[in-house]
Amino acid sequence: MPFSLLKYGLNKDYPFEQNADLPSPSALKPHYDVVIIGGGGHGVATAYYLAKYHGITNVAVLEKGYLGGGNTARNTAVIRSNYLTSEGVKFYSESVKLFQGLSNEFDFNIMYSSRGQLTLAHTDAAIRGFRQRTEVNKHFGGKTELIDPQQIRELVPSLNMNPADQPVLAGLWHIDGATARHDAVAWGYAKGATQRGVELHQLTEVTGVDVDKGKVTGVQTNRGKVSCGCVVQAVAGHSSIVGAMAGIRMPITTYPLQAMVTQPVKPFLNPLVSSPALHCYVQQTGRGELVFGGGSDPYPLYNTRSTMELKESLLAHAVELFPFMANMRLMRQWAGLTDMTTDYSPVMGLSPVENYYLDAGWGTWGFKATPICGKTMAELVATGKVPELIKPFSMARFDTFRQVNEMGATAASH
């Protein structure tokens, strides 16, 4: 034992307080300029960019559980921008660019790993869709190519090219595809935000929203009432419930999505592989575990229970893709709550309540958008103007039937 440790043993004070990543909990102030509901990736990223780019630091992030403990920790950590619509591709490409610089920006390793993402086509119709996505992606500066079975074999030698009697005909090779440690993204943003003066209050649940003459004036929490200038709602999985507190009805239905992890094995799979036709995506983490995810559950539910039906169908397809995995053991499984919109795009921007901003409807595409959501939501709060990048995602698009349809661009159809 080094002798320097003895000094700390005899000291009354906690030695690392001044170097702690997050400040100790404090009392709630009676008023904040901005209250952000939800201390997940999106919430703390918004706080971070508000402080960093707009100098707004009288901000409280209210989190009912703990930092990044909700759906930020429950996604399968896929980062990609190979979407279908120009609105979607522009938005998610900006996000990928921001992700690439985050570790340096935070001085904290988010374990960003740019491995490429491969989506498999088993039908001619899928190839046509891939061709369109390739061109849209290239047009907006992304790196995406349509590749043939020989190239797929070279990229992923362990892949069964005829899974479930649905031969692999082509692949959408998204070179920008990546993964990162999702908890670290939330931690990095929280650290950066709190260092700039933002307050993060964990175990602080919002129980009501005060609206006066169509304008938000404050929130009620389990720790008392707080008045505020504006509110950002960033609560994936509970958008409709928190929205209802402010009297907002949303175009969202909530479904659980189950995912699971195997025991670790030697590295054999570099890209992230997904097959929309087989409702399955697979990737190997840096620790060697295989992560699987599939479609959402078949009916709406606010519950993260496990079902045998989904395990069976998802694993049957995963084993078809990688037959040798049949002998591997599952280590753990979990579920997250996905706020699905009918067009598979988010609900962002203004709401019917003045100064109440929405960052909702993040279904199964929320983690990959974390940085750009934070940046655009911060700009919206600071300037009061909806940034161009998120204009197409306004909730009002449903009333005018102008959906941004990304249903065909999910990694596993839901």
Add this chain to the structure above:
Amino acid sequence: MKIINCPLNGPRNSSEFVHGGEVRQMPDPNNCTDKEWADYVFYSDNQIGVVTEWWLHAPSGYWFIAERHTGSDEILRTYDPSEIYTSRVEFKAKVEPSASEEVTV
């Protein structure tokens, strides 16, 4: 929720059933506003609590109504739609003058 009690076929495995969405009053598509129609097709209360929903027993093609709790994943009651719908619901499309001409040609 592993077993669903089908009013026609009795208790069956939940994998035999298909969720059909909430039982809601459809606004008249010929006379309602765009906002009313958008609300009907896209919006939902989506709260934790008991909802009344359509379910289909796929093997027998039988639609029925279930009251389900969206937090506990329990079906509280299932019953034949005749409990709510006592008369046949007719769906009439608005006949556009030009469309009817095409049909006659």
